[in-house]
Amino acid sequence: MKIVVIGGSGHIGSYLIPRLVEMGYETVNITRGKNKPYSSHPSWQSVQQVNMDRAREEAEGKFTEKVAALRPDIVMDLFCFTPDSARSMVEGLRGRIQHYISCGTIWVHGPGVVVPTTEDQARAPFGDYGIQKAAMEAYLLNEARLHGFPATVLHPGHIVGQGWPPLNPAGHFNPEAFEKIGNGEELILPNLGLETVHHVHADDVAQAFIKAMTHWRSSIGEAFHVTSPAALTLRGYAERMSAWFGLKSNLGFLPWEEWRKTVSEEDALYTWDHIAHSPSLNISKAVKFLEYQPRYSSIEAVYESVRWLMDNGVIHLYGNQHP
Numbered sequence: 001m002k003i004v005v006i007g008g009s010g011h012i013g014s015y016l017i018p019r020l021v022e023m024g025y026e027t028v029n030i031t032r033g034k035n036k037p038y039s040s041h042p043s044w045q046s047v048q049q050v051n052m053d054r055a056r057e058e059a060e061g062k063f064t065e066k067v068a069a070l071r072p073d074i075v076m077d078l079f080c081f082t083p084d085s086a087r088s089m090v091e092g093l094r095g096r097i098q099h100y101i102s103c104g105t106i107w108v109h110g111p112g113v114v115v116p117t118t119e120d121q122a123r124a125p126f127g128d129y130g131i132q133k134a135a136m137e138a139y140l141l142n143e144a145r146l147h148g149f150p151a152t153v154l155h156p157g158h159i160v161g162q163g164w165p166p167l168n169p170a171g172h173f174n175p176e177a178f179e180k181i182g183n184g185e186e187l188i189l190p191n192l193g194l195e196t197v198h199h200v201h202a203d204d205v206a207q208a209f210i211k212a213m214t215h216w217r218s219s220i221g222e223a224f225h226v227t228s229p230a231a232l233t234l235r236g237y238a239e240r241m242s243a244w245f246g247l248k249s250n251l252g253f254l255p256w257e258e259w260r261k262t263v264s265e266e267d268a269l270y271t272w273d274h275i276a277h278s279p280s281l282n283i284s285k286a287v288k289f290l291e292y293q294p295r296y297s298s299i300e301a302v303y304e305s306v307r308w309l310m311d312n313g314v315i316h317l318y319g320n321q322h323p
Contacts, residue, residue, distance in 0.1 A: 002026040003213075004072035006054070007079030008047075011159045012103065014038035016076070016206035021046055023210070028070055030054075038163035038202075054079060064092025074099045076209055083135040090143050090151070097150070100140075101212050104155040104223065106198065106279050108134040115196075116231070116282035119155075119223050127273065137223055144221035152212045152219040154205070157227035157281060158274075160301040161202035162308040169238035171197065171271035172263070175314050178306050181238060182245045182317045188252040190259040193235030195275040200227045201301035204294040211290040218289040228298040231280035240299050241306075244323050 008017050008029035014037040020027045021043035033051040037044060057063035080086055080102050107130035109123050125134045143149040158167040168177035170189060180187045208226040212219040242249035260268040286292035309315045
């Protein structure tokens with residue numbers, strides 16, 4: 001069986017493609033060729049690399065036909081962001097593939113109402129990214145349920161893994177937050193630090209793509225949350241990180257309008273996006289129908305990522321023992 005992964009050199013693909021190769025699948029990675037995988041796994045040597053700029057090829061109306069020309073049995077699309085891109089894939093691949101698995105986002109929900117949030121709850125997405133992804137999902141599931149196109153949508157949480165900074169306890173991606181915690185310095189959190197974030201290890205997302213493929217009877221025409229088993233509050237997250245460093249937490253709190261002035265504009269924008277969503281997702285549907293079994297809790301995934309940041313000189317500790 002031949003599997004084409006679109007955007008396989010990023011966070012998810014770095015773990016997904018080695019899994020596919022080890023399972024014996026003929027694997028093709030469509031990439032712009034600008035980034036190397038985060039993993040140096042030897043299986044990459046047997047992967048067919050196809051350099052293609054999706055945006056340019058889609059603008060010229062050629063992308064889907066070039067994907068189809070690779071004659072895949074399954075397409076795993078990690079890089080589809082709009083309903084127009086999804087429509088192009090459906091129209092070009094209908095009747096030519098066995099399964100199309102697309103990467104969505106938990107941002108399709110907007111702010112939670114009843115938590116943990118299930119896939120079937122009413123939604124109020126905001127921001128272009130969440131709105132477009134929600135429209136993309138709706139289109140794909142409609143095509144699957146009414147017209148037989150074999151589509152599945154997976155919604156990852158905040159993706160964590162070795163090689164990049166994870167979403168931190170202040171709700172942004174600046175690794176200085178972890179450095180402050182590790183050095184016992186005060187970390188100021190917005191409001192009371194009770195908003196939530198919901199991580200997932202990239203390898204668990206990769207697992208979910210495999211599970212959706214192997215449980216295709218249960219997955220086609222459905223969307224699934226793919227996160228760790230439970231979300232973290234910002235405060236709880238910071239306290240767990242302090243304990244991991246062998247320290248007592250040193251936290252301060254400020255109302256949002258005051259807090260945002262203490263960080264860069266970029267960091268404030270990221271934090272607002274995360275606390276305004278405050279995600280907490282239920283994964284029981286994926287557990288039941290896909291037998292999804294995440295290996296990592298949120299905090300375990302972060303520990304691994306932060307250890308990588310320290311080992312590679314991104315985070316510097318002054319006098320504290322390396323965990």
